[in-house]
Amino acid sequence: MSDKNSLLQTIKNNFIEYLILTVSTLILVLGVYLFKFPNNFSFGGVTGLAVVLAEVSPISPSTVTLIINMSLLVLGFIFLGKDFGVKTIYVSILTSVALSAMEFIYPMSGPLTSEPLLDLLFAVFLPALGSAMLFQRGASSGGTDIIAMIMKKYTSINIGTGLFLSDIAIAVAACFVFGMEIGLFSFLGLSLKSLVVDKVIESMNLCKYFNVVCDDPKPICEYITNELHRGATVCRGEGAYSNDTKSVIITALKRKQAVQLRNFVKSIEPNAFMLISSTSEIVGNGFQS
Incomplete structure (x- = not known):
């Protein structure tokens, strides 16, 4: 079968x-x-x-x-x-x-x-x-x-x-x-x-490259992997002014998925800081080989 x-x-x-x-x-x-x-x-x-x-x-x-x-x-x-x-x-x-x-x-x-x-x-x-x-x-x-x-x-x-x-x-x-x-x-x-x-x-080829600075990366990463079926990398960082420990989520998405992620992050963690860049060349699994 x-x-x-x-x-x-x-x-x-x-x-x-x-x-x-x-x-x-x-x-x-x-x-x-x-x-x-x-x-x-x-x-x-x-x-x-x-x-x-x-x-x-x-x-x-x-x-x-x-x-x-x-x-x-x-x-x-x-x-x-x-x-x-x-x-x-x-x-x-x-x-x-x-x-x-x-x-x-x-x-x-x-x-x-x-x-x-x-x-x-x-x-x-x-x-x-x-x-x-x-x-x-x-x-x-x-x-x-x-x-x-x-x-x-x-x-x-x-x-x-x-x-x-x-x-x-x-x-x-x-x-x-x-x-x-x-x-x-x-x-x-x-x-x-x-x-x-x-x-x-x-x-x-236009895609969106995300850097999401947040307090709790778990729900965002679960949404990226389970709902958008994309990968993500989590890094640890420290605020230059507050010295608070932060998580930085790095991911690349298609345009439609980028809108979905942006809306999701704003709904669960309104104070999260998002850097969204446009790119037309991403090489890796799920993009260009």
């Missing part, structure tokens, strides 16, 4: 995992197809390159993306073997297929709005949101990330710098292919992209 329950739990976890990957990928695809491709914004790896290549060839950006991504997947299999992530393969194929499918579901002959800056914001934000959600699940959208994985394995080249320079080269090419206005929009999008991805990931 336990083996059956374990199998069902594994299936459930995998279903949720791939559902999140699918939703994240579709958010990315909507941003690229609805806002990036129609405006010829040329930033962000494979899709940015696809915009430029599609302008000088008879095929659409979606088809170019499909061809490049499939070629990179083959290279990934050849050079990375078992190190090549299953999630990245799934997302890369889904991205390519979904972009091609959108051409039949919702063909576009021009930009969605008459405001290029508004389109640019959505062309940056939606893919950034999708990418951040993918990074949270240990996946990526493939494309230039596959090149980065190959470079990391076989060379000592600074990958981040290499990919950033390639993105700049694509934006420069957009200046010659589409004109200076589109090129400048592409440079702006390139600048915003990394900033938005970092901020979205930071927001998703």
Whole structure:
């Protein structure tokens, strides 16, 4: 029975995992197809390159993306073997297929709005949101990330710098292919992209770090361990002014749990002193591995 329950739990976890990957990928695809491709914004790896290549060839950006991504997947299999992530393969194929499918579901002959800056914001934000959600699940959208994985394995080249320079080269090419206005929009999008991805990931990872100075740590620790299912560390301290012995409880919680703990401490020990800090990077059991 336990083996059956374990199998069902594994299936459930995998279903949720791939559902999140699918939703994240579709958010990315909507941003690229609805806002990036129609405006010829040329930033962000494979899709940015696809915009430029599609302008000088008879095929659409979606088809170019499909061809490049499939070629990179083959290279990934050849050079990375078992190190090549299953999630990245799934997302890369889904991205390519979904972009091609959108051409039949919702063909576009021009930009969605008459405001290029508004389109640019959505062309940056939606893919950034999708990418951040993918990074949270240990996946990526493939494309230039596959090149980065190959470079990391076989060379000592600074990958981040290499990919950033390639993105700049694509934006420069957009200046010659589409004109200076589109090129400048592409440079702006390139600048915003990394900033938005970092901020979205930071927001998703945001947790609260507590230092609770109190007289009786027992009920607070029991609440943290039994109700919030988190760990805590208790230290002994002494008040600098009163010289009274105090207990200091140190713990890290998700945002919702932080509100619960704050309210609980205020209800049972109103004079407790709480230092609450925001942090986006906690490494350890229950957080990042």
